[in-house]
Amino acid sequence: MLGTAISQAQWKLEYPLHSFVVSGIDFILKQEYNRADSLFRVVTNRYPDHPVGYLYRAAVMQAYNIDFDVPIEQGEFDSLLIIGKSSAEKISLPWREYFLGTADGYDAYERVERGDWFGGVRQGMSSASKFEEIIENDSSFYDAYVGIGTYYYWRSRKTEFLRWLPFVKDDRELGIRMLIIGAEQSEYNRFAAMSALVSIYLDSENYKQAETWSKRGLNFYPENRVFLWGLATALDRQNRSAEAVSAYSNLLENILRAHAPHPYNEIICRLNLVKSKAALNDTTNVFHHLKKLLSYETCSFPVNLQSRAKAKFEDARALLLKFENQRTALK
DSSP states (O other): OOSOOOSOOOOOOOTTHHHHHHHHHHHHHTTOHHHHHHHHHHHHHHOTTSSHHHHHHHHHHHHHHHHHTOOOOHHHHHHHHHHHHHHHTTSOTTHHHHHHHHHHHHHHHHHHHTTOHHHHHHHHHHHHHHHHHHHHHOTTOTHHHHHHHHHHHHHHHHTGGGTTSTTOOOOHHHHHHHHHHHHHHOSSOHHHHHHHHHHHHHHTTOHHHHHHHHHHHHHHOTTOHHHHHHHHHHHHHTTOHHHHHHHHHHHHHHHHHHTOSSSHHHHHHHHHHHHHHHHTTOOTTHHHHHHHHHTTTTSOOOHHHHHHHHHHHHHHHHHHHHHHHHHHHHO
8 A cells, every 4th residue: 555656746636726725724724714714615606516615614613623622513514524525426536535535534533522432433434445445546646645544543542452353453553654655745634644643643652753743834834733732742741841831832822812712722731831840940920820720710611621621720729839838938
């Protein structure tokens, strides 16, 4: 599957769809979600029989959901996938299988997010099989590598407790290799591959590689919060506390400018910033950060975040008490 690619130019959508998609992806990566959605609405109006506009509108919704930790509008999201898949059935190969696989991949992620693990696995398998078929026919269709690489890693990661069974394969390294190919050569999914690699390397505790791929993403999109989170977390977990303080401070400024619908990400960022400062015995502004964080205890959070927010508030109160005791002891 990863042999020498067929000698062929990289696959691109026809003009002007290619330009629309490239511009829309740029808006998503800049986290200008309204502009991205508006552009893809134009695409659905101009090309109502093509899946691109519908599926990328779903991608915008999913990106916003991940960025701000908010529940997705399931009815609208599912409707976009249904229309996108129906439209994809009418176009020629390999784009038909690519867009059907993309729709199944989006669906799989959302099903897992809302607790439908069986449905998520089923849709993930369906997505992967379509991408596999594309690559078997043409190994130069690099955008298909990203979805299947992500699937291979996380399927193996979630079934590692069954690794002793002879029919359960460990495809994590294969998945990573495919994602690296996608990050280096795909036309539309390059930064999705980089983001997936950051998550995977954090998960596998390869923090140096997580740092490397975060920085690669930030070279192109220095304000992208996915890569800012990745960099700060990677530095933090390498115990490079001074650099982590700088990274979390930069991320916090970005979060505050974003005017998120709830303060959960701000809470996590402030708490991690304080912990990194504590590792350096630096108490500058720690009381400000902790008190600001605790001021959000009365805020309303999405159901899936309520218990996590409560745990963070308890953590913050313990840190605040520790710093207050230290200050008292010094008097």
